[in-house]
Amino acid sequence: MNITLQPIATTTNYRKEVTDDLWGNVITEITLAEHIPTEAFAGIELFSHLEIIFYFDKVPDDTIVYSGRPRGNPAYPLMGIFCQRKKDRPNKLGLCTVQLLAHNGRSITVKGLDAIDGTPILDIKPVFNEFLPKGAIHQPEWVADLMKNYWE
Amino acid sequence: MNITLQPIATTTNYRKEVTDDLWGNVITEITLAEHIPTEAFAGIELFSHLEIIFYFDKVPDDTIVYSGRPRGNPAYPLMGIFCQRKKDRPNKLGLCTVQLLAHNGRSITVKGLDAIDGTPILDIKPVFNEFLPKGAIHQPEWVADLMKNYWE
Numbered sequence: 370m371n372i373t374l375q376p377i378a379t380t381t382n383y384r385k386e387v388t389d390d391l392w393g394n395v396i397t398e399i400t401l402a403e404h405i406p407t408e409a410f411a412g413i414e415l416f417s418h419l420e421i422i423f424y425f426d427k428v429p430d431d432t433i434v435y436s437g438r439p440r441g442n443p444a445y446p447l448m449g450i451f452c453q454r455k456k457d458r459p460n461k462l463g464l465c466t467v468q469l470l471a472h473n474g475r476s477i478t479v480k481g482l483d484a485i486d487g488t489p490i491l492d493i494k495p496v497f498n499e500f501l502p503k504g505a506i507h508q509p510e511w512v513a514d515l516m517k518n519y520w521e
Numbered sequence: 522m523n524i525t526l527q528p529i530a531t532t533t534n535y536r537k538e539v540t541d542d543l544w545g546n547v548i549t550e551i552t553l554a555e556h557i558p559t560e561a562f563a564g565i566e567l568f569s570h571l572e573i574i575f576y577f578d579k580v581p582d583d584t585i586v587y588s589g590r591p592r593g594n595p596a597y598p599l600m601g602i603f604c605q606r607k608k609d610r611p612n613k614l615g616l617c618t619v620q621l622l623a624h625n626g627r628s629i630t631v632k633g634l635d636a637i638d639g640t641p642i643l644d645i646k647p648v649f650n651e652f653l654p655k656g657a658i659h660q661p662e663w664v665a666d667l668m669k670n671y672w673e
Binding site: 370371372373374375377405406408411412413415416417419422424426435446447449450451452454458459460462464465466468481492493496497498501502505506507508512516519520 | 557558578604647
């Protein structure tokens with residue numbers, strides 16, 4: 370079964386190279402693709418946070434893995450790809466919750482999107498309080514170590 | 522630009538019809554597609570919550586909208602599609618955070634996935650505390666009203 374998607378928007382920011390860390394203060398403009406009417410953003414400024422689904426278009430097919438040590442760090446355990454958020458994954462989908470700073474016609478400005486300049490965006494959803502995780506969140510110890518400079 | 526994806530897994534649960542509410546106690550088994558090796562789930566039981574990106578495969582192309590009143594309710598304001606989470610959207614992508622109940626080889630069991638039986642899954646990501654929304658969340662008043670029976 371093949372599923373064919375088209376980008377609904379694209380990113381503009383100062384991050385031109387694929388690197389791992391320092392995403393917290395990145396400001397990104399997201400502009401609608403030509404085939405999406407401006408009305409698709411109507412009222413978006415009423416939300417403080419958005420979920421952005423994007424496509425890691427710079428990932429070559431032959432770097433996709435199904436398991437491995439996160440970031441190749443020998444101090445971390447072997448984990449399946451669906452227990453990691455790394456880009457080299459089947460379907461190359463990225464997902465990040467961002468703060469919405471501004472809405473101006475066919476563009477929005479967001480903070481903290483971990484996607485480089487020119488990344489194809491596949492969907493944008495508003496964060497509802499009612500969709501936040503229910504119950505306490507548990508994660509293995511390596512996550513906090515891996516993430517220590519991510520949002521710097 | 523066309524992006525072609527393949528489902529990495531599929532759902533099994535008792536929800537056979539497309540309906541809006543009552544998803545909170547739905548238990549779903551997610552089973553890896555044949556082309557994904559079992560190692561892709563290795564260690565997933567170390568996480569309590571997962572983000573599931575799926576494909577609303579029952580949505581006909583001609584029901585996709587770019588704006589409208591949520592659920593067609595005249596009491597709600599007109600909102601762009603990227604200010605709503607409804608299924609009739611460009612690229613037909615769904616996104617839900619679930620609780621992981623069990624892992625058994627090529628299958629996981631999750632609670633609270635708002636997808637019917639047989640839904641194609643496109644990606645699974647672990648919830649990291651560090652990826653939760655930063656700062657207070659604001660949303661318009663209609664959201665709480667729309668969501669009042671969603672997780673019953």
